[in-house]
Amino acid sequence: MIAELSFGVAAAVMVGFMVVSVLRLAIGPTAADRAVAMDTINTLVVTTMVLLGAAFGQVVLVDVAIVYALLSFISTLYIARYLEKGAR
Amino acid sequence: MSVWAALQVMTLVLIVVGAALAVRLKDLLAAVIALAAASLLLSLAFYLLQAPDVAIAEAGIGAALTTAIYVLAIRKTHRKEEE
Numbered sequence: 001m002i003a004e005l006s007f008g009v010a011a012a013v014m015v016g017f018m019v020v021s022v023l024r025l026a027i028g029p030t031a032a033d034r035a036v037a038m039d040t041i042n043t044l045v046v047t048t049m050v051l052l053g054a055a056f057g058q059v060v061l062v063d064v065a066i067v068y069a070l071l072s073f074i075s076t077l078y079i080a081r082y083l084e085k086g087a088r
Numbered sequence: 089m090s091v092w093a094a095l096q097v098m099t100l101v102l103i104v105v106g107a108a109l110a111v112r113l114k115d116l117l118a119a120v121i122a123l124a125a126a127s128l129l130l131s132l133a134f135y136l137l138q139a140p141d142v143a144i145a146e147a148g149i150g151a152a153l154t155t156a157i158y159v160l161a162i163r164k165t166h167r168k169e170e171e
Contacts, residue, residue: 008091015098018129022102025125026109034121041125042151045132049143052135064140068131068147075124075155082117082159 007055014048035079042072096136103129114169120158127151 021044024037046069053061106126113119127150134143 005091008095012091012095012098015095015102018102019098022105022125025122026105028118031115031117031121034118038121038125038128041128045128048132049135056138061135061140064135064143067144068151071147071152072128074152078156078159079117079121082163 004055004057007051011048011051011055014044014051018044018048031079032083035076035083038079039076042069042076046072092136096133099129099133099136102126103133116162116167116169117159120155120162123158124151124155127154 018041021037021040025034025041028034028037046065049065049068050062053059053065103126106122106129109122110119110126113122127146130150131143131146134140134146
């Protein structure tokens with residue numbers, strides 16, 4: 001009970017960090033700022049999923065976080081390639 | 089309000105903010121990034137609703153595939169939206 005609650009509070013803190021990252025996503029002047037903010041949100045979502053998997057006590061939920069970490073890498077890769085090369 | 093309800097409410101508010109940004113931004117690359125962030129948070133919302141398989145599908149299609157296709161489309165066309 002106490003362990004579940006502490007994991008839940010930690011996940012809530014991570015979502016609070018996501019609020020700050022979304023703020024940067026909103027006001028970021030350049031596209032690179034926004035890309036870094038999105039990547040930070042990626043990492044925070046993976047962290048939250050692992051924490052919630054620990055809170056719910058199910059190992060299969062951690063696998064979702066692993067797959068998610070692999071897939072979220074691709075979008076950052078494409079945006080970074082566009083920012084490096086431009087339109088060409 | 090329990091911790092889980094607070095988590096869901098915060099996640100849903102962030103989804104709405106990301107979707108509004110995706111609509112409002114004039115720089116299309118920034119709009120695509122905001123859409124990707126909203127999609128990521130939607131995946132987290134599915135996860136919080138105890139649907140991990142839907143969360144995996146949303147992560148694969150929404151975060152990875154949609155963003156890649158939109159960035160490829162922006163590369164072929166214009167980046168700024170005309171007024």
